[in-house]
Amino acid sequence: MTKSKSAVIRKADLLHVLDGVPHGIAVLDKQQRLLGLNRFLGALTGYNSEEVQGIYYDYVLRSNLSHKGNPLQNVIETGESITTEGNIINRRRQNIPIRFTISPIKDSSGKLLGVVLTLEDISILEDLGRKILGLSGLEGIIGHSPKMQEIFDLVPVISQTNASALITGETGTGKDLLAYAIHQTSKRSRYPFIKVNCSALPESLLESELFGYKRGAFTGANTDKPGMFRLAHGGTIYLTEIGDLPLPLQAKLLTVLDDKEFFPLGSSKKVKVDARVIASTHRDLKKFIGQGKFREDLFFRLNVLRLHLPPLRSRDGDIRLLIDHLLNVFNSNLKKSIKGLDQKALDVLLNYYYPGNVRELRNIIEYTATVCQENTIRSKHLPKYMFLSKEKEPLSSNQDQESEKNVGTLDINPESPSEASGSMSWVSVEKRMIMEALMKTGGKRGRAAKLLGWGRSTLWRKIKQYELE
Amino acid sequence: MKILITISKNHVGPRFDLANEVVIARVQNGQILGEPRIILLPGTSPEEICALVIKEDVSVVICGGIEEVHYQYLIWKKVKVFDSIIGPYEQALKLVLSDKLEAGAILPG
The missing domain is CATH 3.40.50.300 (P-loop containing nucleotide triphosphate hydrolases)
Known part of the structure; x- marks a missing residue:
């Protein structure tokens, strides 16, 4: 080990002292290889100091510094400190905005021994600026x-x-x-x-x-x-x-x-x-x-x-608010120009149970915005499963479970327009039940029969009888 | 099947979104078919790299840091992603062929 290198490593011992500093600090040799990280930088990047020693710094920090004219090389060549802003992607796949300060380490004769890289997380400042x-x-x-x-x-x-x-x-x-x-x-x-x-x-x-x-x-x-x-x-x-x-x-x-x-x-x-x-x-x-x-x-x-945190279905008015917000987000992310939803699609979204809560709504809007090639989202753009099954229970067992109808039960609404006359015969009720069951199961007769509580052959016979084929 | 690796010189590139070069290797029965293809992608956005993965029908991506949104997109598209890999890309390729590569691996060299 050369004298100069050991001097840098003595500097690296300082990392223990620097563990208390609320910024990420990395000590590099002249070849831009890591000699150590302080604890904060370990937490920021997801690596610990020992496992990354000797590795070229950017394989670990994953910054965008090399796309900014490689300021590290400038510091090594000029011996002058530089501060610049950029970002890193850590092991947890987060993109973190960072203010980098790159300073040279010199011995008493002014000879360059290495570089100290300080990383300040500026995500809070960026948030305020937004x-x-x-x-x-x-x-x-x-x-x-x-x-x-x-x-x-x-x-x-x-x-x-x-x-x-x-x-x-x-x-x-x-x-x-x-x-x-x-x-x-x-x-x-x-x-x-x-x-x-x-x-x-x-x-x-x-x-x-x-x-x-x-x-x-x-x-x-x-x-x-x-x-x-x-x-x-x-x-x-x-x-x-x-x-x-x-x-x-x-x-x-x-x-x-x-x-x-x-x-x-x-x-x-x-x-x-x-x-x-x-x-x-x-x-x-x-x-x-x-x-x-x-x-x-x-x-x-x-x-x-x-x-x-309350489930989405019990947050009055928030579903509409979130739909509008998410539509804006995905319009911008997917470079779309969707103006809104038609009433039918909106009704489906507002009346859905959301067992997966906001995450599910976000996925639904992302899917819908991706699929929709028009200016307005219609019900045909919504995920099919929203129509196939009426989820009536949340995915998780939770204290918020409300007394709702069971999964997959048929819900024949006597107030629906087609039945408003109030003079429906049993035959027409049965026909409607069959049609609804088939619609809910995407035409799958086995599942429709199960939903109706009938055997497959009973359903088959009734479909024939009512000429519903 | 095809394997795509974002590279920087001889190493796995530190960032998926800033990759200037990728290697695409065709693999059959655990063996690389022919010479892996190197594609230069100067100034390409991460979305374009994702699109390339889908267009080329790539099954496995090996990369360094990748943002959650791109990772989840590739997973959604049924692409297996080995991210946070540090080391020579040829070694990463060898390891993935012998089913020994793990996300987050630091390879010697």
């Missing part, structure tokens, strides 16, 4: 229904504290967005927001992912791994699907919440962390407690502050 929609107090969450207004009023209060928060609500209601909004409006916003999906990994992997491990803790643990709790130091750790967290890990999480410290896997040294915990779930945790699947003490610890 045109505010004026529909809600929180970027990305749209709604003006009284139920959502209650949430918007609570967020600033919850942001001011460090207490654990629990967000509940059906799938697709915007739990992740709300958690991020709480983080962004809190004093921790300049520190990392780390999201961990508790249902995505098996127990053993999840433990190492959350709490990290010491080198040699198990086969394959070749380097120390800091774990998500440490990466979230100073910021917020967001645990989604907390209801799916295995029981042994629930105990460990409870300890962390109480003591703010834990033992990484294979380590005898406790690690102290200052991370706010926000958890979310679409499950009914009280029911889980009754079934022995969730610890009651953890529930009470998390349930200090509780936010419940």
